[in-house]
Amino acid sequence: MKAVDIAVSRFLGLPDDAKPVATFLICSALIAAGVVMCTSPAVAQASPFGAAPAASGFAGWVLSKQAIFYRALSATILMAKNDGSALWTLMGIAFVYGVFHAAGPGHGKAVISSYLLANDETWRRGVALSFASALVQSFTAILIVGVAAVLLGGTAKMMGQAVRVIEIASYGLIILLGSRLLWVKGLGLIRATAAWREQHSGAGTDHRHPQACVEPDCGHPIHNSFGALGKRADGDGGQSGLLQRQHHHGQLHCDACDHDHPHGHDHGPDVLPWGHAHGPEPHELGGPDGWKRGLSAIVAVGLRPCSGAIILMVFALSQGLLWAGVVATFVMGLGTAITVAAIATLAVSAKAFARRFATDEVGYGGVLVRGLEVGAAVLILAFGILLLAGYIASERLVGF
């Protein structure tokens, strides 16, 4: 690995400190790209003479359930024409379909969970982001059908073009979001590595060097989004003295990062994750203004409407039941939000876990957590690029 580090830093002309960081960045970019390429059905598209794809196991099961529920939706819309009570069935099916559907592509679970991993967001914010983006997604679909089909009497081609434009904007936003996170978090990782190294060179002292303090998240990784963990460590005398010392130190030198405020410390990408010696600004504390930080993620993810919702609404329109299609779209969005929120919560908990075990090795843990964040930022960027370049097949509306 050392040889790789040296080769990479020489090639890029980076200072010594940055060697492992640069290697890590490049490796994670390659891994992310590899993962995306290998698991995407687009590979089959890129070489259409390869084997036809097959879905089996869990993926196949989700796939078949989605297909059944999607078809059931149109069947129920037809039923509702003659029987009003079928509308309740429609809502029920729309909800379940939404839950399953979010497991498929194009529902931003990847971007949202990566965004949460990259930023120190709380699970509650993750849930809020999931619901907000699902709501935006429902609105976009309704807006397209409402304006293009109902008001303008436009064709499927017109709606396809509208979706295409929105899609490009959405992927562009994802790329911007990923780039910005990568920049901020990459610098954070470089800082964390430097702090770790410095600490190692001054080994043997209990008192951590002030550099460790300006290390992202102020060098006491025990404080994660699940504030409870940190509190438990505080109150539990049986916890290792190291943690106590760390916490103590944090209070002495890192007031800006005191975690007693109820919103956790979720510094958005706007706030550089190091060197803020002052107290948190009000806008950093979540609350109504906190939405601004998540807005980029909500819009980037929610902009792309769900093709299925558009097709079903147009079908409902042709049956004179547009409103049923509109309500079903919102219910679908609710189901989608639940799945995305569940995945997002898992992502946040996984990071909390990662952080928990990372405290066993002081300093290194910070590097590891920063590394995870950089990886997540790389993943967002990779998604954006691959989606825009058409390597990942999102849902398509044209084709016929």
Added chain:
Amino acid sequence: MIVPTLRPMRIGSLGRRLHLAVACWLLLTAVPAFAHPHVWVTMKEELLYAPDGALTGVRHAWTFDETFSAFATQGLSAKTKGHFTREELQSLAQTNIESLKEYRYFTYAMVDGKKQKNAFNEPVDYWLEFDPKKTELTLHLTLPLKTPLSARQLVIEVYDPEFFVDFGLAEGNPVKLVGAPPQCAVSTEKPYDSSFQSTPTLKGLFASSEANVGMGMSFANKLTVQCP
């Protein structure tokens, strides 16, 4: 403030590995899964032969499900409401063919087990037909082979690799050989067996375990012609 509390526990090397695995799993599952179909197509196919016994092309007749047909015909003007003529659908057919080019018309040829690259030319004739009773659209198109193929075993596959479109063969005899040598025989391999319902009933859908989905199998519909 309600926060989920996690019991403090000692995390050994096994625990670490487990949590790393969880993190990795999350990143992996975050990658888009398969799309699921939004368009269902019932296919009827004709394989066209030259007098010398070589396969010259494929003639598709693809019928779309009712939902997608409603979507595709949205905003199109018709003299008689709900009755679209071939002429009224011509511009839509044009759009279809242009869009299908990117997907190589979802049609692939194999000779003696070898996939042929870019085997087909652009469609020579194509049109859309609307069935006002079933409210279904059918796209007709003929794909000529760049070079006629003659071999002991020819395979034509029809599928959408992204599985946005679910292709299924029609009931009965969906594949015809047109002008083929009499000793040639065609066999079909479907990715699923449940019969296709363009307008499915709820009961039918949930009773069938497959609902026209190639679960656990390849999505490809294989048409194999053996000429001894």
